[in-house]
Amino acid sequence: MNLISRMFGPALPSLSAQELSEKLKTSERPLVIDVRQPEEYREAHISGAKLIPLGELGQRIKELPQGKEIVCVCASGSRSSSATKMLAGAGYTVLNMNGGMGAWQRSGLPVKKGTAA
Numbered sequence: 001m002n003l004i005s006r007m008f009g010p011a012l013p014s015l016s017a018q019e020l021s022e023k024l025k026t027s028e029r030p031l032v033i034d035v036r037q038p039e040e041y042r043e044a045h046i047s048g049a050k051l052i053p054l055g056e057l058g059q060r061i062k063e064l065p066q067g068k069e070i071v072c073v074c075a076s077g078s079r080s081s082s083a084t085k086m087l088a089g090a091g092y093t094v095l096n097m098n099g100g101m102g103a104w105q106r107s108g109l110p111v112k113k114g115t116a117a
Contacts, residue, residue, distance in 0.1 A: 030069040044111040
């Protein structure tokens with residue numbers, strides 16, 4: 001085990017914004033969980049993303065389906081890393097989107113504005 005793994009644990013399963021964009025075009029579309037705050041979500045989010053702020057995730061974890069791939073997203077990848085660890089520890093199949101919504105928008109991928117339907 002290398003020093004980084006000993007200090008921080010194993011690497012989180014993750015994917016890039018572009019990889020998530022491609023997955024969202026398939027019939028096996030993952031569930032995207034946006035763990036930012038509601039005001040951040042209203043400014044710009046991935047179409048179809050479910051808003052569950054990180055501070056609420058522990059209480060709302062039962063809302064998430066077992067057996068479906070979940071991708072966690074935040075602004076930069078930090079909060080979503082915490083969410084990914086929490087969900088992985090609870091037995092979910094989960095990935096962290098590297099770089100968060102910043103990476104999504106820098107890649108020129110589409111965003112929705114406003115609250116969830």
